[in-house]
Amino acid sequence: MxxxxxxxxxxxxxxxxxxxxxIHNPSIECASRERIRAIQxxxxxxxxxxxYGHVSWYRERMDEMGVKPSDIKTLDDVRKLPFTDKAxxxxxxxxxLFAVPLDEVVELHASSGTTGKPIxxxxxxxxMDLWAxxxxxxxxxxxxxxxxxVQMAFGYGMFTGGFGLHYGLQRLGCMxxxxxxxxxxxxxxxxxxxGSTVFVxxxxxxxxxxxxxxxxxxxxxxxxxxxxxxxxEPCTPALKAEIERRMxxxxxxxxxxTEVMGPGVSGECLAExxxxxxxxxxFLWEVVDPETDEPVAEGEMGELILTPLGKHAIxxxxxxxxxxxxxxTEPCACGRTTARMQxxxxxxxxxxxxxxTNVFPSQVEDVLSGIxxxxxxxxxxxxxxxxxxxxxxxxxLRPEAFSDSFEEMDAFRRHIEEKLKGVLLVGSxxxxxxxxxxxxxxxxxxxxxxxxxx
Ligand code: DLL
Numbered sequence: 001m002x003x004x005x006x007x008x009x010x011x012x013x014x015x016x017x018x019x020x021x022x023i024h025n026p027s028i029e030c031a032s033r034e035r036i037r038a039i040q041x042x043x044x045x046x047x048x049x050x051x052y053g054h055v056s057w058y059r060e061r062m063d064e065m066g067v068k069p070s071d072i073k074t075l076d077d078v079r080k081l082p083f084t085d086k087a088x089x090x091x092x093x094x095x096x097l098f099a100v101p102l103d104e105v106v107e108l109h110a111s112s113g114t115t116g117k118p119i120x121x122x123x124x125x126x127x128m129d130l131w132a133x134x135x136x137x138x139x140x141x142x143x144x145x146x147x148x149x150v151q152m153a154f155g156y157g158m159f160t161g162g163f164g165l166h167y168g169l170q171r172l173g174c175m176x177x178x179x180x181x182x183x184x185x186x187x188x189x190x191x192x193x194x195g196s197t198v199f200v201x202x203x204x205x206x207x208x209x210x211x212x213x214x215x216x217x218x219x220x221x222x223x224x225x226x227x228x229x230x231x232x233e234p235c236t237p238a239l240k241a242e243i244e245r246r247m248x249x250x251x252x253x254x255x256x257x258t259e260v261m262g263p264g265v266s267g268e269c270l271a272e273x274x275x276x277x278x279x280x281x282x283f284l285w286e287v288v289d290p291e292t293d294e295p296v297a298e299g300e301m302g303e304l305i306l307t308p309l310g311k312h313a314i315x316x317x318x319x320x321x322x323x324x325x326x327x328x329t330e331p332c333a334c335g336r337t338t339a340r341m342q343x344x345x346x347x348x349x350x351x352x353x354x355x356x357t358n359v360f361p362s363q364v365e366d367v368l369s370g371i372x373x374x375x376x377x378x379x380x381x382x383x384x385x386x387x388x389x390x391x392x393x394x395x396x397l398r399p400e401a402f403s404d405s406f407e408e409m410d411a412f413r414r415h416i417e418e419k420l421k422g423v424l425l426v427g428s429x430x431x432x433x434x435x436x437x438x439x440x441x442x443x444x445x446x447x448x449x450x451x452x453x454x
Contacts, residue, residue: 006226007197009143010250013270018334021270022145024137028281029336033329036338039281041075043309048072048081051315054099057092058082058317078284078307078318079295085320089119089259100124100313110158111258118158121258122313128167130310131261134279135168138267141277141334142227142252144198146173149224151196153205154232155181155443160262161232165200168264174198181205182442184212195224203228203235203243203253204445207376210247211436221248231255231263233444234345234362237274238369239376253343259319260308266341271333275340278327282309285339286318287327290348301326303348304341322347352382352450354389357426361447364393367419373401373412377438383451391428393420396438 012020023029028039049069051058061082062068071080089097098105105122112118123131144150150169154161156178170176177194179187181201187209190196199206206228213220228243228251235253244251252268255276265283266276278285287302288295296302304321323344331337345362352359361380368374379394395416403409409432416430 006248006250007143007145009145010226010270013143013250016271016333018269018271021143021334022140023335024140025133026335029137029277029338031337033337036280037075040284040309043281044075044078044284044307045069045072047307047309047311047315048317050099050312051317055097055315057088057097075284078286081307081317083293083305083318083320084259084316086119086259089121089316090117093117094120095122097314097316098122099315105313107163108158109160109163109258109262111160112158119258121160121261124313127261127311127313130282131164131264132168132171134261134264134282135165136172137279138252138254138264138277139165139169139172139174139198139229141267141269142229143250143270144169144172144174144227144229148197148227149175149177149195150198150200150229151177151179151187151190151194153179153181153187153199153201153209153442159443160256160258161200164256164262164264165229169198169200184209184442185216188213188216188218191223191225192218197224198227198229199225199249200229202232202441202444203230203239203251204233204377204440205442206230206243206247206251207239208440208442210243214246220246223248225249227251229254234365235343236345236362236365236369236376240273242376255323255341255344257306257319257321257323259316260306260321261311265306268343269332269334269336272340275328275332275342277332277336277338277340280338282311283307284309285327285341287325290322290324296326299326299328301342304344322349324348350448352380352391352448354382354391354424354426354428357424359391359424359426363423364420365447367423368393368395368416371416371419373398374416375435375438377440377445379438379447379449381449381451384453389452391426392431393428394431394433394438396433397435399435402434 110118156162231254254267256263256265266278284307286305290303346360375396377396
């Protein structure tokens, strides 16, 4: 791809001239580590006072633990505070954790999760401003400029992805094209009709749009599209590279979660493609060992814990994301000094235990991405119909990997089974699926189906 044709920002990035790229808020994004930590401490103290004063759930927990807001004197004192997890938001559904009167809340969002009641979060006017600020930072990291025409293919419902990114992009000055999710052929028509330059979706949906466009004979290289803003689900480096190559765009992957805000917690810059800058003045991060809850050393893998700083309508403390990552604080080649988290590939709660062996879906994904002839679409089905756990990996073939010879196909299948066994240390069955045979999603892709009867 010749990205130099796709705007000055991408041209500068391709040449490694990161100083030519706009940084939304350099007084924060390029501040010294000392200044960042001082801002975080001042905001943490305010946040804890606000939360203790306005949310009875936290006041009761902190009283039980014998902690007062005045005990927060250093950033490490955050460890004196209680953790929050999804169950707390569910138990207090819908407004139990809200810290402002409902007539000050200007927007609600929700996340459906896998079981039970949704998680509901609210934002007041200042929270919305803070959110838009975080979005403006991350989209400019990807080279988005005010003259961009942004086709939003996240849903505009309760999911935070659609509206959250929309407001920030619009505030930057972009022309928003609120396509919403789904209706793939129409998405491609809209890119053509409106000259969209930025496409926003999950990476798996972007790949689907790419494939459908190719089938329709759409020439991605000649299209106006230049940037993909992805997020909401893990994106392997291989998947990102494939989308960039086939759609002739530059893609960045952005991270966030409903409970602490939505998209905007961290974003990928064009200098270091496997890490994401955390909006540290708005989120205090910790990385802990998910089994012991003790902090890990800087740069080591663990569970990300986030405390939003300055968020008022629903101010959660120490939210357990269950997302596994590591965080580093060395300055980045892009010029930013904010800490960077490695892209999340797995969650502490998505581990499958198959006949006593721990298996992460990301391990399966890594094996498959190293095998020529298979697409990034796959599905893991686990059952225990026979009494024992059985894992079947449905692997979708690329058209060129298809063969009329049964022996060849069977040998390929066994080859994948062996590769998986080598990494997972437990046997699984592989089922080869024809191109297009794995169901596509317009939002987050579900890779695992656990049918085991407990
Ligand atoms: O997915 C927020 C979002 C929307 C982020 C659009 C970026 C773009 P939830 O639906 O609450 O919120 O899901 C949050 O999704 O804890 C991660 O496990 C996962 N996740 C989100 N973004 C990424 C990403 C939105 N870039 C949960 N990489 C999080 C990996 C991600 N996982």
